[in-house]
Amino acid sequence: MLAMRDLKPAQLTQLQTSFPELTVLTMADLSETNLNDINIIYGYYQTTAGKTLLSQLLASSHSQLQWVQTISAGVDYLPFKALNDRHVLVTNASGIHAQSIAQNVFGYLLYFERALDQAVVAKSQKHYGIDTDKIVNLDDKNLLIFGPGHVGQQIAKVAKAFNMTVYGVSHSGQAKADFDEIVDDRHYEALLAKADYIVNIMPLTTETNKFFNRAFFDKLTTQPIFINVGRGPSVDEAALHGALTTGQLKAAALDVFDPEPLAATSPLWDDANLMITPHTSGYVQHFSHAYFNVFLPNLTQFMQDGTLVQNLVDMHKHY
Known part of the structure; x- marks a missing residue:
């Protein structure tokens, strides 16, 4: 060995x-x-x-x-x-990475929804105050998970502790614990209209390469927060940047990129409503x-x- x-x-x-x-x-x-x-x-x-x-x-x-x-x-x-x-x-x-990645996912969501992003900026400006009208609770929100495997199931389990409704998209559409509904990857579009948050944790295959592209983001009507903790090539980064710029996405968090490391010249660095972590969501102590x-x-x-x-x-x- x-x-x-x-x-x-x-x-x-x-x-x-x-x-x-x-x-x-x-x-x-x-x-x-x-x-x-x-x-x-x-x-x-x-x-x-x-x-x-x-x-x-x-x-x-x-x-x-x-x-x-x-x-x-x-x-x-x-x-x-x-x-x-x-x-x-x-x-x-x-x-092995399921607990760690799930914790990161909810760290991203809480950062944006509980206005912690505002608090960071306010502190840097020595300003005591944030826009409290933008503070959002996670309970009763709809979470859509692409890839309900080990990690996706752990994310769903945590989501239930926040009283969220959880939807999933998989190749088979097979039901799993903590998901209110799972559909196959040919019938997910109806769920986009319900999604407050979208998380990708799909494996990278020929079918999932650039799955989240301009055509995908153009279907969004709810201004969700988008999170990618799956594989970098699953997301068309130019299309994501465009969706953040036009307001199709409220915010986004990316832990994986294509290629890695993310180039210093990437426009993603300048997106104020984007959190970037350097492929660390899966780290286990x-x-x-x-x-x-x-x-x-x-x-x-x-x-x-x-x-x-x-x-x-x-x-x-x-x-």
Whole structure:
């Protein structure tokens, strides 16, 4: 097993005790003699080194790679054809980031709706006062979530604590807890007329690339707040800038961009009603512990029979 992400001493000890037949390597341990012996990659992410390594393994006829555990929930960056051709399994970190991203989403909403944006400006001007007519409560508002997966479900759960009505859009339209209604991605337009807030947490696929474009924003009639904590390429940033400028959107918050980092020349920096965070909504304080606990049940099963029990990525849907 190659650990691309550092293991805590206690975690390494647990692996050595539970799986004495497992050899754990780090990037520093790699050599031409042991590269093809790797069966499992733990902590994979699309760094230059990671991409080069994975390409080497998938190109080698002697590679014994069987399973890649990514560090992220979204895995759109992976070479799925090559992985499929070599019958390599992929698991992601879906669910680990759900609490963190949900908290960020409501941080964005409260920032705008409770006029905290005004308070920040007023303080910088040493002015004691804000426009209280613009303070809004979240209760009884309508939240529309594109992508009711692990993260979307956590956002919906928190929304219910605010007494919000929650709608969802997914590929299947299958009902889920804490959603008042979920429709499939061909029948969502009627929900736009109800939406006070729109959140994107969809995976990036050919269907979701630039999904939120000018045509989408032109359908809006309620001046909602738009939040993207999904994937940067899902949003046409020029169209979003236009929607903020024309008032089609009341405000927006973006945590992901295309490309990253966001260029200093982007007009988005000058949008007063836009909050920008540098792809940090998913940060987890004790990530190493949570990530290892997602990996361990899969490793236990894999060492028994080569199968995996959770977070298995659909190699055709790419999520």
